[in-house]
Amino acid sequence: MLTPPQRSNLPQVVEPRRLVNQGVTLGGNIDPKLCVRFADAVIEISQPIEAELAFDVAEQGRKVVHIAASTTVLVACQRCLEPIELPLAIDTVLGIVWSEDEAKSLPKDLDPWVVEEETGDIAALVEDELLLALPFVTYHPEDQCSVVLSPSVEEGLNEDEGVENPFSILEQLKKQ
Numbered sequence: 001m002l003t004p005p006q007r008s009n010l011p012q013v014v015e016p017r018r019l020v021n022q023g024v025t026l027g028g029n030i031d032p033k034l035c036v037r038f039a040d041a042v043i044e045i046s047q048p049i050e051a052e053l054a055f056d057v058a059e060q061g062r063k064v065v066h067i068a069a070s071t072t073v074l075v076a077c078q079r080c081l082e083p084i085e086l087p088l089a090i091d092t093v094l095g096i097v098w099s100e101d102e103a104k105s106l107p108k109d110l111d112p113w114v115v116e117e118e119t120g121d122i123a124a125l126v127e128d129e130l131l132l133a134l135p136f137v138t139y140h141p142e143d144q145c146s147v148v149l150s151p152s153v154e155e156g157l158n159e160d161e162g163v164e165n166p167f168s169i170l171e172q173l174k175k176q
Helices: 016-022 037-043 100-104 122-134 150-156 170-173
Strands: 027-032 050-059 063-076 083-097 113-114
Touching: 016 063, 016 083, 027 122, 037 122, 050 122, 063 122, 083 100, 083 122, 100 113, 100 170
Parallel strands: 083 113
Antiparallel strands: 027 050, 050 063, 063 083
16 A cells, blocks of 8 residues: 655755745645644644745746645634634745845735845744634534524524613603
């Protein structure tokens, strides 16, 4: 039986300038231990974080990195608080710049990766992009969610009969 090839862990820190000049593409896994903020935002990172980063020179000599990454995480359903398995995938291109001033000169469609020193942390870069890919709110489909409104609750939400309007007193004062 064939087993899929094992992907090695990517280095945490790289030299983006050198990689761009060489046109390098890095592929492998990001160690989840390096993604503390991402791990805190989800219940669990249930699949390896697979990433591919292609360093290149784009139009007008801009240095860019094309990032494609994917993983599966468990997040809480906002209705029943039970875990939901959520596949995440990112595919983006960032402009590599050395300062905030340079970042301002990038075209509007190109987000910056500010690398102020010789080295850049690609684990933090992928982590940032995965955090941005998380949805604000997650729900199970209604037929799979463990929280079901009982018919009496649903009826109570739709009926206004027998409930006194708190502004009825103001209405009576206005008539006087």
